[in-house]
Amino acid sequence: MADDDEMNPRMCIVSRQSFETDRLIRFVASPDGQVVPDLKRRLPGRGVHVEARREVVELAVRRKLFGRALKAEARAGEDLPDVVDAVLKRAALGFLGLARKAGSVVSGASRVDAAVRAGAALAVIHAEDAAADGIRKIDAARFAAAAIEETEEIPAFRPASSDELGLAIGGDNVIHAAVLAGEAGAALLKRLEALANYRGVCPGRSPRLGQAVRDDDGRRIPDEDPGMDDGLGSDPAQEAEL
Numbered sequence: 001m002a003d004d005d006e007m008n009p010r011m012c013i014v015s016r017q018s019f020e021t022d023r024l025i026r027f028v029a030s031p032d033g034q035v036v037p038d039l040k041r042r043l044p045g046r047g048v049h050v051e052a053r054r055e056v057v058e059l060a061v062r063r064k065l066f067g068r069a070l071k072a073e074a075r076a077g078e079d080l081p082d083v084v085d086a087v088l089k090r091a092a093l094g095f096l097g098l099a100r101k102a103g104s105v106v107s108g109a110s111r112v113d114a115a116v117r118a119g120a121a122l123a124v125i126h127a128e129d130a131a132a133d134g135i136r137k138i139d140a141a142r143f144a145a146a147a148i149e150e151t152e153e154i155p156a157f158r159p160a161s162s163d164e165l166g167l168a169i170g171g172d173n174v175i176h177a178a179v180l181a182g183e184a185g186a187a188l189l190k191r192l193e194a195l196a197n198y199r200g201v202c203p204g205r206s207p208r209l210g211q212a213v214r215d216d217d218g219r220r221i222p223d224e225d226p227g228m229d230d231g232l233g234s235d236p237a238q239e240a241e242l
Contacts, residue, residue, distance in 0.1 A: 010049040013069045014059050017051075022194075024049040025057070025084060027066060027076075035066045035076040037084050039091060046070055052198050057081045088198055092159050092191040093168040095184075096125075096177075100169045102184035107169060107177040109134055116141040116154065121178040122185050123155045123192065123203070127162035130175050138176055155203035157192045 011018050026038040026047045038047060048069040050060050058081050060066060067074040077083075099105045106115055115121040116138065124142065126135050139156070146153040159165075162173035169177070179185045179192075196203045 012051040012056065013048050013065050014050055014056050014063070019049075019051060021049075023052055025052045027070075029066075029070050029072050029074040033073050033075050035070075035074050035080060037080075037087055039087055046072070052194065054081050054085065054198050054200060057084055085195075085198065088191070088195045089160060089164075092188070092195045093164060095188040095191045096165070096168040097170065099179065099184040099188040102182065104180045104182045104185035104188065105169070105177055106180065107165075107171075107174045109138065109176050112138055112176045112178040113141045115178040115180060116145050119145055119149060120180055121154055122181055122189050123157060123179040125165065125174075125177040125179065125192070126156060126158045127165055127173070127175045128158050128160060129162050130158070134175060155193075157196055157203050158201075159192060159195050 010021055010024055012024060021041070026041050026043075026049055027035050028038050028043045028045050028047045030036050036043075041047075048066065050057050061076045061078060061080050064076070066076040096105060100107075106112060112121070112124055116124060124138055126138070135156075142153040142156065160168075162175050165174035165177065166172050179188055193203065
């Protein structure tokens with residue numbers, strides 16, 4: 001069964017480090033033996049956990065750890081990291097629509113600029129295909145608001161295309177949006193952070209931070225993690241749920 005206690009630390013089958021459950025993704029084997037992500041932690045059966053970062057999921061697939069940990073003939077396709085990304089993005093877009101209905105999201109460059117400068121925004125959202133000039137203008141509002149309040153800049157996310165953002169909100173394509181304070185806005189922010197963390201992208205609290213370091217082919221260069229070595233460590237099967 002899925003976790004009874006969502007605050008109970010679990011162990012990643014790759015690094016063998018323990019994390020709180022919101023930093024892990026639970027995986028189970030479907031009836032046909034396919035490994036699938038269980039973000040809501042509700043699917044029945046034996047489950048295993050992987051740190052919620054794309055490169056860690058890739059390692060779990062490459063090292064064929066799922067079958068061993070699940071003690072079953074479980075197949076983890078090479079597209080599993082993409083499947084997880086799609087599920088996380090779908091969750092973020094779903095909450096974007098809910099937050100808009102709750103009045104916790106505004107869209108349009110001028111409205112976003114005003115919300116940021118007024119200190120009403122928890123975060124800003126840019127479409128993946130947003131023009132650099134538009135992003136710079138809203139960045140200026142973020143930096144100005146932070147300077148006035150003497151705080152860090154609010155984060156900026158680029159989770160999806162303008163068409164996808166528009167479909168989520170229920171209107172035309174959306175280039176820029178602001179997440180406003182409130183319960184719905186906070187829930188949306190959590191999903192945006194989960195997607196950004198999985199992708200290894202910094203949510204842009206400062207232009208000096210930007211996105212993750214990438215090589216000449218655009219592939220992310222993972223941070224060094226001593227817990228993700230090829231040493232012996234514990235058996236992944238020992239870290240599966242009972």
